[in-house]
Amino acid sequence: MATDQVSGPRVISVSRNLLVKNAEVAGRNRELFRRLGVFVANVLSSPGSGKTTLLQATLARLRAKAAVVVGDLATDNDARRLSGTGAPVVQITTGNLCHLEADMVSRACAEIELAGVRLLFIENVGNLVCPASYDLGEDIRVVLMAVTEGEDKPLKYPKMFKTADVVVLSKTDLSGPAGFERSAALENLRQVAPRAKVFELSARTGEGMPAWFAFLQDKLGVVT
Amino acid sequence: MATDQVSGPRVISVSRNLLVKNAEVAGRNRELFRRLGVFVANVLSSPGSGKTTLLQATLARLRAKAAVVVGDLATDNDARRLSGTGAPVVQITTGNLCHLEADMVSRACAEIELAGVRLLFIENVGNLVCPASYDLGEDIRVVLMAVTEGEDKPLKYPKMFKTADVVVLSKTDLSGPAGFERSAALENLRQVAPRAKVFELSARTGEGMPAWFAFLQDKLGVVT
Numbered sequence: 001m002a003t004d005q006v007s008g009p010r011v012i013s014v015s016r017n018l019l020v021k022n023a024e025v026a027g028r029n030r031e032l033f034r035r036l037g038v039f040v041a042n043v044l045s046s047p048g049s050g051k052t053t054l055l056q057a058t059l060a061r062l063r064a065k066a067a068v069v070v071g072d073l074a075t076d077n078d079a080r081r082l083s084g085t086g087a088p089v090v091q092i093t094t095g096n097l098c099h100l101e102a103d104m105v106s107r108a109c110a111e112i113e114l115a116g117v118r119l120l121f122i123e124n125v126g127n128l129v130c131p132a133s134y135d136l137g138e139d140i141r142v143v144l145m146a147v148t149e150g151e152d153k154p155l156k157y158p159k160m161f162k163t164a165d166v167v168v169l170s171k172t173d174l175s176g177p178a179g180f181e182r183s184a185a186l187e188n189l190r191q192v193a194p195r196a197k198v199f200e201l202s203a204r205t206g207e208g209m210p211a212w213f214a215f216l217q218d219k220l221g222v223v224t
Numbered sequence: 225m226a227t228d229q230v231s232g233p234r235v236i237s238v239s240r241n242l243l244v245k246n247a248e249v250a251g252r253n254r255e256l257f258r259r260l261g262v263f264v265a266n267v268l269s270s271p272g273s274g275k276t277t278l279l280q281a282t283l284a285r286l287r288a289k290a291a292v293v294v295g296d297l298a299t300d301n302d303a304r305r306l307s308g309t310g311a312p313v314v315q316i317t318t319g320n321l322c323h324l325e326a327d328m329v330s331r332a333c334a335e336i337e338l339a340g341v342r343l344l345f346i347e348n349v350g351n352l353v354c355p356a357s358y359d360l361g362e363d364i365r366v367v368l369m370a371v372t373e374g375e376d377k378p379l380k381y382p383k384m385f386k387t388a389d390v391v392v393l394s395k396t397d398l399s400g401p402a403g404f405e406r407s408a409a410l411e412n413l414r415q416v417a418p419r420a421k422v423f424e425l426s427a428r429t430g431e432g433m434p435a436w437f438a439f440l441q442d443k444l445g446v447v448t
Contacts, residue, residue, distance in 0.1 A: 046373075047270045047380065047381060049373075073353065073380060073383070075379050077379065098322060127353055128271050129320070129354070146272070148372035149273075155299050156350070158297070174372065
């Protein structure tokens with residue numbers, strides 16, 4: 001059943017204008033980040049896939065100076081959790097908006113002293129649909145998929161997974177109890193995102209984290 | 225940080241028009257459902273919270289005639305899973321649209337012989353943000369929240385939880401391994417959705433399912 005007609009052509013053209021404007025701002029963000037030597041990762045997933053826990057564990061171990069911009073509809077819970085790591089954190093509260101846009105990131109970055117920051121994480125709103133369409137000026141997109149969410153998410157949310165440079169299978173400590181079928185999930189990922197680099201880890205237990213740290217370290221080496 | 229300005233007034237007015245139109249169609253859906261004596265539940269959650277598994281288990285046990293309309297960006301996986309129960313199932317594939325609208329449900333219902341159907345489940349797109357704004361003509365909203373997603377989701381996605389008549393804490397068999405803090409989650413729910421009826425269950429193990437069945441049976445009694 002085709003459903004695009006429901007929205008009508010006017011909305012589609014408005015969205016296109018928004019996306020064009022967003023792409024321009026994203027381009028300016030990217031230029032600024034390059035000039036300052038900041039490597040930027042846009043971190044995306046469903047609600048509750050473990051983005052904040054992964055960033056907490058990452059910031060605690062990382063020796064390079066890092067900062068975080070975090071988006072949520074409401075609360076500054078995640079910013080408070082992340083501030084404990086000592087990294088500068090800016091919370092964006094989007095109200096009812098389902099994604100971050102490049103302009104919000106630009107304004108949030110104006111509140112951080114970016115000089116000396118090597119790595120910027122942008123923790124997007126928890127949503128596997130809308131944030132996929134908005135470039136924020138990042139270097140890479142990291143999409144998390146918790147093993148508790150089932151194996152078919154790449155097939156059901158293809159746009160998000162197609163735009164991923166990195167996919168993190170998170171909460172692997174729950175694979176057994178959740179009855180997670182790893183090979184089916186990896187096969188679905190290969191179908192939708194054949195070039196994405198895949199990490200399997202649990203930020204809670206630490207399993208699989210060394211490969212993730214090595215990957216980031218390598219990226220930071222490239223940035224310098 | 226206020227972010228509503230980013231979208232600009234034009235988009236907001238288009239959205240309002242869309243919502244007004246949607247409300248009209250939802251009203252007509254509701255009228256049709258009442259006339260036919262169909263009780264309708266709009267089932268919402270993050271991706272991978274267990275909507276389809278809950279519906280599979282429910283349809284397998286329910287004696288009343290039921291039907292399902294299921295929305296996904298891509299694939300008919302869920303429709304195929306649900307068809308095994310013998311209930312009529314219509315899949316809506318939304319492409320990149322992040323929610324179901326009343327008009328889609330109306331068109332999907334035209335493909336089902338609704339006479340004799342007592343209970344219609346509408347399984348919405350997996351998304352805790354956008355579907356909250358769209359009335360589909362349902363009698364109740366059932367919002368799932370898996371214990372593996374953490375305790376703070378009601379606070380972080382308040383609009384969705386505020387509009388819930390029923391909240392299902394799903395995957396309770398994983399509470400222990402996930403370190404789920406039940407009392408914190410219930411307290412967050414009480415804050416945001418004080419009147420929502422809460423069920424705690426695992427569709428996989430069957431724990432907590434009898435109370436859910438009794439609730440539905442009671443609602444069907446009301447419909448007759």
